[in-house]
Amino acid sequence: MFEKENNNKTKYVFVTGGVASSLGKGIISASLARLLQARGYTVAIQKMDPYINVDPGTLNPYEHGECYVTEDGAETDLDLGHYERFTAIATSHANTMTTGKIYQSVINAERRGDFLGKTVQVIPHITDEIKRRIMLLGKKGGYDVVITEIGGTVGDIESAPYIEAVRQLRYEYGFGNTLALHLTLVPYMRASGELKTKPTQHSVKQLLEYGLQPDVLVLRSEEDLSPELRRKVALFCNVSPNAVVQSVDVPTIYEVPLMMHAQGLDKVVLEKLHLPCEGEADLTNWIEFVERIKNPKDTVNIALVGKYTALPDAYKSISESFIHAGAVHQVKVKVTYINAEEINDQNAAEVLGGWDGILVAPGFGQRGVDGKLAAVRYAREQKVPFMGICLGMQCAVIEFARNVLGYADACSAEWEMPSWHKVIDIMEEQKNVSEKGGTMRLGSYPCRVKRDSNLYKAYGQEVIFERHRHRYEFNSSFLEEFEKAGMKATGINPETGLVEAVEVEGHPWFVGVQFHPEYKSNVKHPHPLFVGFVAAAIENRKK
Numbered sequence: 001m002f003e004k005e006n007n008n009k010t011k012y013v014f015v016t017g018g019v020a021s022s023l024g025k026g027i028i029s030a031s032l033a034r035l036l037q038a039r040g041y042t043v044a045i046q047k048m049d050p051y052i053n054v055d056p057g058t059l060n061p062y063e064h065g066e067c068y069v070t071e072d073g074a075e076t077d078l079d080l081g082h083y084e085r086f087t088a089i090a091t092s093h094a095n096t097m098t099t100g101k102i103y104q105s106v107i108n109a110e111r112r113g114d115f116l117g118k119t120v121q122v123i124p125h126i127t128d129e130i131k132r133r134i135m136l137l138g139k140k141g142g143y144d145v146v147i148t149e150i151g152g153t154v155g156d157i158e159s160a161p162y163i164e165a166v167r168q169l170r171y172e173y174g175f176g177n178t179l180a181l182h183l184t185l186v187p188y189m190r191a192s193g194e195l196k197t198k199p200t201q202h203s204v205k206q207l208l209e210y211g212l213q214p215d216v217l218v219l220r221s222e223e224d225l226s227p228e229l230r231r232k233v234a235l236f237c238n239v240s241p242n243a244v245v246q247s248v249d250v251p252t253i254y255e256v257p258l259m260m261h262a263q264g265l266d267k268v269v270l271e272k273l274h275l276p277c278e279g280e281a282d283l284t285n286w287i288e289f290v291e292r293i294k295n296p297k298d299t300v301n302i303a304l305v306g307k308y309t310a311l312p313d314a315y316k317s318i319s320e321s322f323i324h325a326g327a328v329h330q331v332k333v334k335v336t337y338i339n340a341e342e343i344n345d346q347n348a349a350e351v352l353g354g355w356d357g358i359l360v361a362p363g364f365g366q367r368g369v370d371g372k373l374a375a376v377r378y379a380r381e382q383k384v385p386f387m388g389i390c391l392g393m394q395c396a397v398i399e400f401a402r403n404v405l406g407y408a409d410a411c412s413a414e415w416e417m418p419s420w421h422k423v424i425d426i427m428e429e430q431k432n433v434s435e436k437g438g439t440m441r442l443g444s445y446p447c448r449v450k451r452d453s454n455l456y457k458a459y460g461q462e463v464i465f466e467r468h469r470h471r472y473e474f475n476s477s478f479l480e481e482f483e484k485a486g487m488k489a490t491g492i493n494p495e496t497g498l499v500e501a502v503e504v505e506g507h508p509w510f511v512g513v514q515f516h517p518e519y520k521s522n523v524k525h526p527h528p529l530f531v532g533f534v535a536a537a538i539e540n541r542k543k
């Protein structure tokens, strides 16, 4: 059983982290996946989050960064965004789970009587459910390799059932068919000028206490690690020296796969999984992409107006989409986060003057919307390239209703204010829903694009599919008035007739979209709308 090899079935890689949180397990997982793809393997990545929320949909972005949305409408951790951006493979409900979700299904099973009167316990019932879910993705997708990232840090009480499940899986499924990769931190003590390996040794000891021996160690560090230091770590952690890999800070996360490849991570992993590793990895396109972002010919400046500006992770997919679009034009897109609460009609010119493009961000609730409306107005009147995403599009509609159509009380039904002009309203079927989680329009929907539009120029396609995450919609009973006054619906849902995109006539580039284009941008396919917006910003800069 232990060294059983079976090259016809999916191999499993487990990624854990120790010493500190936020070491970049998601980026390491995504980088490894990209390298295995470059070696000709099919790969999927999944994330297990040890918190009790059923999904991150109801979490404040300040708690956990952006909520990422998959094609099939799962509200997930932002790491799934990294997986998609690196591998260009769409994730789904099957790629994400939380402790909340695991307990929910075990408790539901208990209520149904599925356990036939047995005492329901963490071991085996919770661990069995974790194992079942881990294996599901490989079974369904038939991938060569499935990488499973375990959120949290080894030693946390809440991660323990996951580590135990991984230990059992390795035993049952065969050690040659699975691999444990552990990411730790090697701190640099500036005062003594030394790199310290003790925290890594302790972290591996902790894993061993749970019965899990790592096969590969990735050491995150600020400084280069000497071969001696790596040999020392190998010796004290029972890992072969070629399986100790360093991950030093690099200027862009997109360099991480190249850095891992240079140290042979793909080779070691394939060897340990008993998978052939012949010839060279095909990373040509990736290398070219990294070259383009590292050698920009120019800079464009974009103002991102939002309310979570103190934590840039809250807009992760948007900022990454700008990097992808910048690579296409070989420019650096410098995104400056501007707190919407600090903008008003009086200071808009002062705060927003000089930017090449303005993006009004998605969001929930009423806080900050006055500033967003002022930003839209400035962009519209001063003809600054503008992109509004979700709430940003809704603000574009409301601003137009207030300042062009003359409806001073125009607003969204989400805002608590009396109004005759709820130009953004709730859909009929949503009206009676009071729960907060999972009650939104989520996931991919089709959109028909009008020919004569900036949207069409960007996509070059008449029917597109984009992901949504919102409760409120453009109120179509006002559409005729808007169109007469110069705001056109250039994207319409062909099934429901809902307005998915608006543009302002006579403006060089003013596009508001109800969907979230940022979730679909990746290195392989930079998103056309961001590419178009950056092109407009470059044009504007020349003026």
Ligand code: GLN
Residues within 6 Å of the ligand: 361, 362, 363, 364, 365, 389, 390, 391, 392, 414, 469, 470, 471, 472, 473
């Ligand atoms: N709060 C708005 C809605 O629910 C917009 C959501 C968003 O920007 N993602 O419709």
